[in-house]
Amino acid sequence: MGRTRLIVALDTDSRAQAEHWIGAVGEAADAFKLGMEFAYAQGFDAVREIAARHNVFLDLKLHDIPNTVARGLTSLTPLGAAMLTVHASGGAAMIAAARAALEAACPAGERPILLAVTVLTSMDAAALAEIGVPASPREQVVRLGRLAVEAGADGLVCSAEEIAPLRAALGEKPVLVVPGIRPAGADRQDQKRVMTPGEAARAGADWIVVGRPITTAADPGAAARAIREELAHA
Numbered sequence: 203m204g205r206t207r208l209i210v211a212l213d214t215d216s217r218a219q220a221e222h223w224i225g226a227v228g229e230a231a232d233a234f235k236l237g238m239e240f241a242y243a244q245g246f247d248a249v250r251e252i253a254a255r256h257n258v259f260l261d262l263k264l265h266d267i268p269n270t271v272a273r274g275l276t277s278l279t280p281l282g283a284a285m286l287t288v289h290a291s292g293g294a295a296m297i298a299a300a301r302a303a304l305e306a307a308c309p310a311g312e313r314p315i316l317l318a319v320t321v322l323t324s325m326d327a328a329a330l331a332e333i334g335v336p337a338s339p340r341e342q343v344v345r346l347g348r349l350a351v352e353a354g355a356d357g358l359v360c361s362a363e364e365i366a367p368l369r370a371a372l373g374e375k376p377v378l379v380v381p382g383i384r385p386a387g388a389d390r391q392d393q394k395r396v397m398t399p400g401e402a403a404r405a406g407a408d409w410i411v412v413g414r415p416i417t418t419a420a421d422p423g424a425a426a427r428a429i430r431e432e433l434a435h436a
């Protein structure tokens with residue numbers, strides 16, 4: 203009960219906008235996610251400065267050959283992010299290299315959590331079929347999730363629909379980070395596999411990731427606090 207924590211996605215190219223959301227949301231967030239829109243526009247000094255003050259999930263979703271991903275992650279570790287992402291579809295060798303790079307770059311107990319993104323929450327079965335994957339999102343998430351965890355990922359990014367099958371396959375240990383969250387009645391926008399904060403919490407998400415339902419709200423602080431309440435009572 204109430205164990206699910208809230209990550210607010212600061213999807214903006216503006217430092218001032220990101221700082222405004224951080225101030226408005228305040229303690230209602232357990233962590234803030236900075237992604238490619240922010241990092242590409244504002245640079246990594248801005249990421250480092252925010253990570254010095256807050257728990258930061260730096261979501262750059264690396265996907266390349268093992269050597270390049272390993273070296274890329276090594277370059278990211280001094281920024282001080284608590285969580286980093288790679289794409290699980292990069293394969294076992296890439297994920298193993300990523301894990302080894304983080305262990306080599308960071309003192310024991312201080313390395314960021316390595317998360318593997320399984321199937322993007324913006325994809326449905328039809329989108330998977332388009333890229334030559336005949337499986338359902340659920341089957342593909344469990345396949346990639348098992349591969350990633352066995353290769354060394356600490357956790358997975360998945361939709362709330364796959365939490366139960368992932369727990370059945372992999373147990374309680376992998377950290378499950380769940381975007382594709384929409385409060386009841388909210389617009390899905392480009393997300394396909396969605397659940398409410400309460401549903402994701404009851405399904406067993408360790409973290410939920412919420413962006414636009416908070417950042418485009420008239421009062422982002424109130425929107426974040428309402429989601430916190432929903433998590434607390436799930």
Ligand SMILES: O=C(O)c1cc(=O)[nH]c(=O)n1[C@@H]1O[C@H](COP(=O)(O)O)[C@@H](O)[C@H]1O
Binds near residue numbers: 213383
């Ligand atoms: O890795 C992620 O965080 C991620 C994976 C995924 O499958 N789906 C997904 O939406 N995300 C991220 O989660 C956030 C969701 O934002 P909203 O749809 O605005 O709530 C965005 O920053 C996405 O980049």
